[in-house]
Amino acid sequence: MPPTDSLVACPECDLLHRRRPLARGEKAKCIQCGGVLYRRPGLQAGQMVPLVIGALITFLIANGFPIVDLQVQGLRTSATLFGSILALWGEGRMVVAILVFTTTLLFPLIDLLSMLALLLLSHHGHPALLWRFVQALRPWGMIEVFMLGVLVALVKLSHLAQVLPGVALWAFAALTVLLAVILSFDPRSLWDESPC
Amino acid sequence: MLTTHQAGLIACSHCGMVCRHVETIGLQRCPRCRGRLERRKADSLSRVCALLIAAAILYIPANLLPVMKTSSLFGSEKDTILSGIVYFWTSGSQGLAALIFFVSILVPMLKLGALGTLAWTAHRRSPHHHHQRAMLFRIVEVVGRWSMLDVFVVALMVGLVNFRGIAVIEAGPGAAAFGSVVVLTILAARSFDPRLIWDNVEDNRD
Numbered sequence: 001m002p003p004t005d006s007l008v009a010c011p012e013c014d015l016l017h018r019r020r021p022l023a024r025g026e027k028a029k030c031i032q033c034g035g036v037l038y039r040r041p042g043l044q045a046g047q048m049v050p051l052v053i054g055a056l057i058t059f060l061i062a063n064g065f066p067i068v069d070l071q072v073q074g075l076r077t078s079a080t081l082f083g084s085i086l087a088l089w090g091e092g093r094m095v096v097a098i099l100v101f102t103t104t105l106l107f108p109l110i111d112l113l114s115m116l117a118l119l120l121l122s123h124h125g126h127p128a129l130l131w132r133f134v135q136a137l138r139p140w141g142m143i144e145v146f147m148l149g150v151l152v153a154l155v156k157l158s159h160l161a162q163v164l165p166g167v168a169l170w171a172f173a174a175l176t177v178l179l180a181v182i183l184s185f186d187p188r189s190l191w192d193e194s195p196c
Numbered sequence: 197m198l199t200t201h202q203a204g205l206i207a208c209s210h211c212g213m214v215c216r217h218v219e220t221i222g223l224q225r226c227p228r229c230r231g232r233l234e235r236r237k238a239d240s241l242s243r244v245c246a247l248l249i250a251a252a253i254l255y256i257p258a259n260l261l262p263v264m265k266t267s268s269l270f271g272s273e274k275d276t277i278l279s280g281i282v283y284f285w286t287s288g289s290q291g292l293a294a295l296i297f298f299v300s301i302l303v304p305m306l307k308l309g310a311l312g313t314l315a316w317t318a319h320r321r322s323p324h325h326h327h328q329r330a331m332l333f334r335i336v337e338v339v340g341r342w343s344m345l346d347v348f349v350v351a352l353m354v355g356l357v358n359f360r361g362i363a364v365i366e367a368g369p370g371a372a373a374f375g376s377v378v379v380l381t382i383l384a385a386r387s388f389d390p391r392l393i394w395d396n397v398e399d400n401r402d
Contacts, residue, residue, distance in 0.1 A: 005214075007205070007214040008207075008212060008214065009199075009200040009205070009207035009212075009214055011207070011209065011212075011390075011391075012330060012333075012390040012391065012393075012394075013199075013330070013390070013391055013393070013394035013397075014199040014200050014201055014207070014391045014394065014395075015197065015198070015199050015394075016198050016199060016200055016203055016205070016214070032197070032394070032397075033326070033327065033330045033394060034327075034330070035330070035390075038212065067352070068356060070356050070357070072359060072362070072363070075359050075362065077356060077357075077358055077359060078356075079352065079355035079356040080355075081355075083355050084351045084352055084354060084355025084356070085351065085355075087354050087355045087358065088351055088354055088355075088367055091354070091366050091367060093354075093366075093367040093371065093372060095372035095375065095376070096347060096350070096351065096367055096371045096372050096375055097351075099344075099347060099372075099375045099379070100347065100348065100351045103344065104348070128210065128211050128226075128228055128229030128230070128231070129229065129230065131210065131211065131229065132210045132211075132229060132231050135210060139341070139382060139386065140382075142341055142344055142348075145341055145342055145344050145345055145348060146344075146348045148342075148345055148348075149344075149345050149346075149347075149348030149349045149351075149352060150348070150352060152292060152295075152296065152345065152349045153348075153349045153352040153353055153356070155284075155289055155292055156284070156349070156353065157353070157356065157357070159287055160357075160363075188211060188212055
């Protein structure tokens with residue numbers, strides 16, 4: 001075992017630190033720049049699994065039902081996220097359609113599935129390849145921004161028509177909260193805690 | 197106080213493992229996760245500059261071209277990002293107007309300026325304001341994604357307002373340009389290596 005195991009480098013300024021055990025929910029910060037070196041999550045891997053499964057179910061609800069119903073003079077339409085993406089694609093706005101599809105649907109889904117796999121596989125060595133993949137993907141999942149976008153669109157439309165919030169709106173709100181908890185769990189703690 | 201560089205070590209940016217740095221012609225890979233080991237992100241500053249220039253160019257059509265086209269019985273109307281904000285302001289939602297102005301106009305502009313400044317000072321190996329620059333970079337990384345807000349609003353409006361023959365909303369060419377600006381600035385922020393801010397502190401310590 002190399003002696004470098006007890007060392008940790010600051011990702012923001014490259015300063016070397018000696019690794020120290022942390023209490024649950026604590027994080028270690030760099031003494032030079034204040035960047036976060038590593039953290040120990042407040043929840044254990046076993047507690048994360050049901051959260052991720054819950055988030056996956058919420059994800060299905062959020063995408064299977066309409067976000068809002070709109071009523072204008074007896075006419076009624078509703079829109080799902082995927083329906084909106086298809087409408088954009090149909091208009092020939094492929095760039096926007098792909099952008100919305102990847103940031104609100106594809107990447108968050110892959111992220112959740114990968115997190116589930118990471119948590120379940122953590123007992124069998126280091127699923128580090130999967131983690132590298134998740135790391136590259138993560139900044140592009142933007143459910144929380146989309147949630148705010150839904151609210152802005154609702155305010156905008158409430159001037160023009162009667163707006164009825166759909167099931168998926170609540171599901172998206174719940175998903176935003178669940179994702180905030182899940183994404184704060186650093187899977188690196190899975191292999192930092194267990195000796196190699 | 198020693199950096200990994202000075203200690204002859206190298207840290208894996210993926211899994212965090214600290215390994216001995218080996219001089220090789222090829223790539224050194226992390227023994228744990230097989231990730232590429234680099235002392236600093238490859239061509240960080242050139243990549244940041246290239247992406248920023250592309251983003252700055254697209255920033256112009258993103259703000260001048262309409263992001264949304266509303267056609268109704270009463271005629272059709274084209275909205276740019278700015279006219280959408282003006283609409284919110286005049287229709288009584290000043291708070292919302294301020295929010296959209298902040299994330300859609302100010303943030304992309306400030307982000308271009310901030311990343312440009314960070315890249316320039318890192319290139320000059322500026323010995324000043326390390327902490328402020330580190331903080332600036334963290335803010336840029338966190339706030340940048342919220343600029344996608346307007347793209348999502350447009351997408352939802354297009355999906356929702358589709359009363360054939362009465363009112364239809366379509367996305368305009370500005371939406372794609374705007375989305376591209378956001379993606380390019382996020383890529384630029386990810387290409388910037390914050391360790392470059394601190395590299396000359398290292399020289400002073402020697």
